[in-house]
Amino acid sequence: MFGTWAYKISKAEYARKLFMQTDLFQKVDIVRMMPHNLGPRVSGLSLSFENGDSYRGHRAVVNPAFRRSWPSHLFQTPMMELMDVLERESAKPVDVLLWFRRGTLDVLGHIIMSFDFRALRDPNNKKRAMYDSLLEAMLHPLYNMFPWLDLKLVWCGRKRAQSFANLKKFHRFIEKTIEEKRLKLLATGTLGETERDNSDLLTLMIEAHEHTKVHGAYDEKGKLLPSMTTEELRNNTIIFFVAGHDATAYGMNHMLMELALNPDVQQWARDKVISVIGDAPDAFPTDEQLAELSDLDMIVKESLRKNSVVSDVRRVLTEPVTLGKYTLPKGSWVMVDLWAMQHNPEYYPNPDKFIPERFASSARENGHPNVPFTWAPFSEGSRKCIGHKFALLTQRIMLAHLVHRFVWRLPAGSPFLTKPRTSTSGLISPIGLELEFESRHK
Ligand code: HEM
Numbered sequence: 001m002f003g004t005w006a007y008k009i010s011k012a013e014y015a016r017k018l019f020m021q022t023d024l025f026q027k028v029d030i031v032r033m034m035p036h037n038l039g040p041r042v043s044g045l046s047l048s049f050e051n052g053d054s055y056r057g058h059r060a061v062v063n064p065a066f067r068r069s070w071p072s073h074l075f076q077t078p079m080m081e082l083m084d085v086l087e088r089e090s091a092k093p094v095d096v097l098l099w100f101r102r103g104t105l106d107v108l109g110h111i112i113m114s115f116d117f118r119a120l121r122d123p124n125n126k127k128r129a130m131y132d133s134l135l136e137a138m139l140h141p142l143y144n145m146f147p148w149l150d151l152k153l154v155w156c157g158r159k160r161a162q163s164f165a166n167l168k169k170f171h172r173f174i175e176k177t178i179e180e181k182r183l184k185l186l187a188t189g190t191l192g193e194t195e196r197d198n199s200d201l202l203t204l205m206i207e208a209h210e211h212t213k214v215h216g217a218y219d220e221k222g223k224l225l226p227s228m229t230t231e232e233l234r235n236n237t238i239i240f241f242v243a244g245h246d247a248t249a250y251g252m253n254h255m256l257m258e259l260a261l262n263p264d265v266q267q268w269a270r271d272k273v274i275s276v277i278g279d280a281p282d283a284f285p286t287d288e289q290l291a292e293l294s295d296l297d298m299i300v301k302e303s304l305r306k307n308s309v310v311s312d313v314r315r316v317l318t319e320p321v322t323l324g325k326y327t328l329p330k331g332s333w334v335m336v337d338l339w340a341m342q343h344n345p346e347y348y349p350n351p352d353k354f355i356p357e358r359f360a361s362s363a364r365e366n367g368h369p370n371v372p373f374t375w376a377p378f379s380e381g382s383r384k385c386i387g388h389k390f391a392l393l394t395q396r397i398m399l400a401h402l403v404h405r406f407v408w409r410l411p412a413g414s415p416f417l418t419k420p421r422t423s424t425s426g427l428i429s430p431i432g433l434e435l436e437f438e439s440r441h442k
Pocket residue numbers: 047048049239240241243244245247248251309310312313314376377378379382383384385386387388390391
């Protein structure tokens with residue numbers, strides 16, 4: 001930020017302070033800083049940008065939606081569709097980012113609000129196109145570098161004006177969905193345990209929201225927290241898409257790339273999956289089988305270590321703080337450089353090597369340091385990614401399906417065989433990754 005000190009840290013002991021002392025290291029409130037800018041207005045005031053009691057008020061409504069199990073059948077339709085699309089596209093190298101972004105949007109639409117974006121089946125679907133163009137406008141580098149352009153030029157640039165119109169439409173679409181679900185819930189009454197396990201996130205948030213409207217929300221000391229408005233409920237629904245969509249798709253892309261570069265690990269995962277669910281072409285893991293496949297998380301975790309999707313976690317200091325021999329002034333920006341921390345050879349020997357066994361339960365006995373707070377692709381502490389358990393499970397399920405259905409490799413001459421190309425800041429993704437998929441059941 002211009003005119004402000006900014007510091008990057010990559011030592012676990014300093015990162016720990018940032019993760020744990022949330023009143024000292026606060027979220028940068030870009031919504032209030034740049035109220036006219038399209039980017040922050042997409043999700044508006046939501047838990048992602050709030051601090052203190054407002055933040056805790058948001059969590060009171062959002063937490064119950066995430067404290068649940070995720071039955072595997074919730075994933076079945078979009079997952080099978082993704083596999084079918086990959087098979088259909090497999091005559092030539094597949095543009096992995098394109099299809100995993102679409103597949104992830106379908107999964108999230110389903111899980112967040114039981115909505116079918118039809119991103120895989122019908123890429124021209126209007127809602128999918130509206131969402132994608134909104135995201136593109138939100139991440140536009142020019143408007144992020146010079147946010148005041150949205151103030152001055154919105155009526156000069158037609159495309160940008162169209163994006164603002166899209167934003168209104170998207171907000172109305174989510175508001176309408178909330179209202180329909182709210183009425184349905186009021187008609188149904190209280191949800192039973194099974195209904196809750198099978199509900200989408202939005203229904204569970206509406207249930208908690210209705211409860212807090214009547215009974216209030218309190219912190220652990222019994223203090224009344226600010227109540228969430230209906231607009232904020234809408235914003236929190238949107239933040240799940242914004243925060244979860246690309247991050248999950250990019251995470252999958254990194255993992256596919258690592259397994260193409262490490263075919264022995266890919267085969268290990270395949271053997272493991274077949275040993276648990278068999279080799280029938282249409283096998284889909286039950287919840288018990290998914291639990292048995294927890295070893296696949298070693299691959300997921302190592303991929304997220306080596307290729308942190310989020311490059312850094314940023315905070316602003318509310319008071320001066322001393323880290324080692326440095327005193328950082330109030331108001332400065334402090335960033336945990338997740339990539340640097342997860343590549344520090346003190347914490348992860350041979351950091352550039354893909355070694356899933358680092359995350360085996362026996363790893364500590366075998367000399368891997370496993371220092372707390374050094375693996376933080378979802379951040380840590382009370383502001384750790386609220387979707388982290390869901391994201392890990394999604395990746396486990398996707399990985400299980402992929403190894404079961406395909407063998408994949410990098411095409412001859414792929415630049416990824418020598419030097420993977422990735423974007424460098426914000427969300428990190430492989431650029432232009434193409435893979436050859438060979439169906440195993442043809
Ligand atoms: C591989 C996938 C994902 C990665 C790597 C990831 C990573 C992160 C990180 C590093 C943060 C902390 C950012 C910060 O403090 O500045 C975060 C926050 C957040 N993530 Fe994720 N995320 C993923 C998936 C998801 C999913 C699937 C959802 C929702 C369904 C989600 C929702 C959120 C939300 C709402 C926050 C803000 C939480 C708060 O401030 O309390 N994320 N994520």
